[in-house]
Structures are given as C-alpha cells and as structure tokens.
Amino acid sequence: MDIRALDDTALADDVVMRDFYDVNRRAQLHGRLHAPFWEFGEFLGAFRSTDSGERQELFAAYDGDRMVGNAVLWSFLLDNTDKAWFHLSVDVPERRRGIGRALAQRLEQTAKDDDRSLILADAILPFDDRECHAHQRFAAACGYELSNYEVVRHLPLPVPDEQIQEWIDEAAPRHAGFTVQTFVGAVPDDLVESLCVLLGQLAVDAPTGAVDFDEEAVTPQRYAEMVATTAAMGRARYETVALTPDRQVVAQSTLAMSLEQSTKVYQWGTFVHREHRGHKLGLATKAVNLRAVQTMRGDLTLVITQNAETNNYMVSINERMGFRPIEVAAEFVKRL
Template structure:
C-alpha cells in the first residue's frame, strides 16, 4: 500500500479521496452530508479559519482504498492532532484503517504533538477499532438536521414574537460578509462564549479568539464559496453585543446550510436570546435563500438547552459521533 500526501490542486487525488469517503458514508450513514471534490479541495486550501488540515490518500496499485486527514489546531490545543480515517467498504477488514491511524500518529509525533483524537460513528466496529488502538471515549456529539420543508413557520414566528418580548432591551443586527470594524472587538468576546458549551471529558483548552482569527474565518468561508449569515443581539442602552448565531450556505449546493455557531454571553443570559437569534435567522434565510432545504448542526449530547431549542425547530438526529482521545 502506498500513502501520499494530497494537494488541493491534485484534482484526480481529491476526487479519489471523495469517492472513498462517500462510499463509506453511503454504507454507514447515508444521510450524512458528503464532500464534493470541490469542497474537499477547499477544505485543504482554507480549512475552517485558514488552518487547513493535511490529507493522505492510500492506494494499492491504481485503486484508492483509504483516506487519512490530520487536523492540527494552531490557535489553541497546539499539542493535539485530530485524525479521521476512512476505508473504502470493499477493502475493509484488511488492516488498512489500522495502518492509516498509525501513520497519523507518526505524523503527530514528528510534529512534536502528544495527544491524538478522532470521532467515529456510534457503531460496534468503530468502538472496537478505538479500543484496539488504545483510544478512550471522552464525549458524544450529535449531528442534527433541520428539514425546512416540514418546518412549522407559524411556530417559528411565535417563537420569534415571544422571545422578542422577553428580550425587549435588545435589538438585532443582520450581517453578511466581513464584520464591520466597529463590531469586531465586541464579537471576539461574544464568540468566546462558545467555550461555555459542554465538552464532557475531552482534554481541551478553551478556544482563543482575536480580531485576526475572526477575519481568518471570514476569509476561509468566502474563499470556500459559502455565504455566511450572522444575526447579532445588541443591548439598546449600552451598545454591548450580547450574542449571535451564524449559518453558512454553500454556493455549489445552495440547498445545504450549516449552523456554525450560536452563543450568548454569560452576562446577557436569561432573556431568551438563544431562541430569538435562532428564529430570527430562520425568518431571514427564508427570504434570502429560497433553495435552502436543510440546516445541519452539531452539539454535545449533554447540551440540553440548545438541543431543546433545536427539537422545537424540527431538527432530527442524523448521526451520533463518539469522540475518542489518546496520549501518545
């Protein structure tokens, strides 16, 4: 078996990686949103906020059999690496996954990092794979999807109206594209509020934000051909930013949306701002993105508050992902 590092400019290699990845998801979780060659290449160019992962393609002769991605945080958790291994279903059970995860661990060591982690579907074979390689389960993430075609828009409007009454001291800002300069510093503090979300037993430092990182996120999303919609809550009397919600819509597949963040600063909780922001976003997207049919979100299974809002807004479970970690 040959393992080569992929370049985002390698169109054939990226297409082969996506074919391996998609074949696995179609068998294990057909509902899961899969990469296209274009979105995969953009991930390798730009990542989430200009800290792109590395990717490796495993082949036997002319046949691609597996894919490894190695995500290397740059802003915090700089001793970590997050691995993702996919093996084509036709080639499973032959040790290819084990070879790839060991390769990823060696990449981690070579970079001077000491902690690896990965997420696997809540399936017996994934749990057995983790145990075999010395990984310990630390958290459960849930991928939920909102079906906009079946959404009760009357409920959304009622949620918005009732939340607006409870949050009468606040106003909402609708923003697309780069944040205005006068909001940038305030948005750093709001974005950092995501650190209050549950992490269960994961060994992780708090996310660290700065104006430069927010700009890097905006640049990465724009260059990846996504339109970012942001609704921000601002206190009327002081001008303090209190919370936000962010949804990105793909331009290649404009029926797909992804919830990137919803957070309310600690000092502004208790005014139903989370429900207000989520419902306001939906009403805005109905106007702006008529082709949009679904929005995916990710939450720790223990995040009862946000999950309660999502259930009311017609989200259903697509996948449960078990997060594992290991100290090398």
C-alpha cells in the first residue's frame, strides 16, 4: 500500500478525481445509503476552486493502481495557523487493513512539519449510536479526543407559504428599523465589508467544543472566492441579510442549491452580530431566504443544516421551523 500526495496535475485529471470521488462516496454513504451527497460536478467545482485563506492538500492510498482510500488536509493561512483540519475515507471493502491509520499518520506528520500543534477531523455518526460507532472507536485508537457534536437536521420541502409568512410576521415587530433583503450570488459591493466582518465572528461566537478558534479573516478577496466556488459547483447562492439604517450587515443566512439535478438545499450558515441579538433576525433571515429558494424552484425536497448541540438559540429556531434531527457530525482533535 502506497500513500501519494496528489499534485495539481492529478487534481486536473478527471479520471483520478473520479476515483477520489467514488471512494469518498462509497465510504461516506456506507450504512446511510439515503443520505444527501453532492454530485461529481459539485465536488470538482469545490476542489478545483481557490481559497486564499486555506491550503488544500490531497492524498490517496493505492494498492497497486487501485485507489483504496483518500484524505484532504486543509491548513488555515490567515488565522488559526496552529490548526489543520482533515477528512479521511477508506473504501468499504478495504477497511481493517491499516489504511485509515496510515493516512491519518501521513496527515499528522504533514501538519507537524508545517508547525501545526492541533489537528482536527470529523465523521458522521448515527444519531442513536454516537458513543459506540466504529468511527468513534477508530478516532480514539488513533489518539483523538472528542471535541464537539453537531446535530445534522433536515427540513422536508415544500413548507407552505402561509407558514413562512407566520414566521416572518412573528419576527417583524422585534426588528423594526432593520431591512431584510435577499441577493442571489454576491451581495452588492457596499455590503461586502460588513458581511465579511460578520462572517469572521462566527468562529469565535458559535460553540466549538473543546477547541477555541480565533476570529476568521474573511477578506473581500476570500468572499469573492466563496461566491466563485459556489458558481463553479453549479449551485446558486442565496444570501439574505439584515441591514441597519446605514446599510451595515448585522445578520445573514446562506442557502445553496444545485442549478441542475439535485433537489436538496444546503444551509451554509445563519449568524447574527453579537451586538444585534434579541431582534429575531435569525428567524427572519432564515424564513425570508427559504421563501426565496422555494419561489425559484418548486421541486425542492429538503434543507440540510447542522449546529452544535449546545447552540441553544439556533437549535430553537430550527426546531421552531420543523427541522428534525437525523444524525450527528462528531468533531475530533489531537495535539501534535
């Protein structure tokens, strides 16, 4: 078994990346065949896009010419430079051969050589088997500690428009003076700076378990790269924001949906500025954004979101809107 770093030539090779995607898909859907999973084109768009705030490194484990496992390592470049994050997959028939452990050790050494002192990973676990699942045991065997649980929740669509209006009406009296607007793609240039400030606060204010994060450096360049990545994935990005009278973004909710086959919608974030909480801006932006995507496409079937179990405010909004818990995203950490 040979572990190879995949260079830019490999990244540009559709055959190599198809193998990478297929191994990842089989591994991630094992035991959860009906779970949402991105299409190959969405995967390519994401992995071939640029983020000036992170370095992406791909690794693949081969048995001869056959890819049997793979991993992605993301290293933060503008903030939290003591940390790196990875995602690891081993093809189902190839498990219990030491491939996962070998990949993890390669990633740890790569991070250590880059002067990273913390390495993080995640795994999806069944909601009612989080403590004893094989992924949990594998992480512990490799020396990782549980850092955080995020609960993955689904909202079946369509939601009746009368129900959405009820949520909007419920929130409206609490945010008089604020304006709620929706944009498809990038927000107008005059909103980018305050939106970037808001997005950067998420890493600090949202619950992150046993690991503390510094505020994220979301620059206008990185924001433009985020928008470009969404387009490269063949997805539409819906951004609903709450604005103060002087047009400062103080709350946001982002939904992304495929422009082609998939009928799934991904909730990429909802966040309210720490100085403007208590005005039901989270509920307002989520409800208005949901109405926008349903108006655009009448065939949508599901919204997928996840939040830390301890994020009581956002969990209460999701429960209010009818999201139901499906599985758990476990986050693990190891000190190098």
